Amino acid sequence: MITLSQRWLAELIDKPETGMGYQIVSVVLSDGRRFDQVAVVEGRITQIRGLADIPFTEEEIAQIIPTHDKWDFNAERHMEGHMR
């Protein structure tokens, strides 16, 4: 989980939510890598769809773009449970 700094919070708080209390965004890193379907809750990046961990730090983030590209969170959580 990554806690975002004020720079990003100020930007995100004015953008529409994707669901109650969260936003789904794309994160572009300064090295050009891009991660889609990133969940941001209360100013924290909590998960990336399909990844177990968050493979970057806040300092690497160049851009955060709300996309609202949500998925069925519970279904995938249950699927992960079966796989373990």
Added chain:
Amino acid sequence: MYFRARHYSPRLGRFVQKDPLFENRAAEHYAYAANNPVFFTDPTGESPIAGVINWLAGGDYRPEISDTAMLGAVTGGLARGTWTGVKNVAAAGAETVKGTVQAIAHPIQTVEAVVDNAAQTIVAFQEQGILPTLERAAGGLAAEAEKDPSKFAAQFGMGAATSVLFPKVFSWAGKALQGTRLGQAVSRLGGKATKAGAGASAEGEAAAAAIRASPEGAGTELIEAQSKALGRAPLRNAAKSADTIAEGMRISPYRVTGPGETFIRYETANPAFSKITPSGGVRPGTFAAPASDGLVPVSQRVPTYNLPSPEIPRPNAVTLTPPAGTPIIGPRPVSGGLGNEVIFWMGY
């Protein structure tokens, strides 16, 4: 993904070229649908105007046709040349549309509360004496909706977007703008908007085809009729349009709240991230759950809301009672959760 006027990157969620109609709007050059895809659509890449048509019907009714059908109808309507009415205000783009809609929903009383650039637009509307015209138009729409909601919804989808309400509302605004500085700017860009409209027919056909092919099935008759009215054969780029719809660009059902209607908002425990304003309203783009949506009784609702990350629960259930007539989109099922949710896209 080619949107006629420019290319859109589904992965980035942005256009990769500037909006040709609004080159002086630096902050929104690359945004899709004014960063509000829940409400707006942007079928040509030039203006998030089409989705607004839905909401302009206002009134206390819920359309019985599907949201995708509405998209097809509106897009198809554009194909029939409604830009002749739209072009008068197209230059003012998203600001004008947002301002127009907000003006209709909450006329002069809420001017101070209007968000972002829409506030400036409404002030401009006041200065130009346009607000009374818009209010009359809104009143007429609502009255028609009350008389026979389902019939009105069908007519709206079929005809309003093409030849009745849309040109009327916007041509009134256009006439009021004539001779003003804003009007002159509109005239300069009107040609561009007209060209965009002239090229929109394929988009409309594709949207209609995609809706016919959609598993939801709703709105099929409407779209069939729309296609028939257009005199077009079906639709070679249906696949492209289906992709577009699948990527979440659909217009959702919309309505306005009734008197005393309540909603539940699971708020963060951290006030820094609260969407509730000091005056007790909510910020634009805030989600909440209808207190009675027919799916999950209030008494059976979860005590806390923890999507999408269970480790960050929102335990504070706050009851919201927006003023009657507050525009919302939804209800629709919560993705990965229980019950329904709505979005207060303009806040209140």
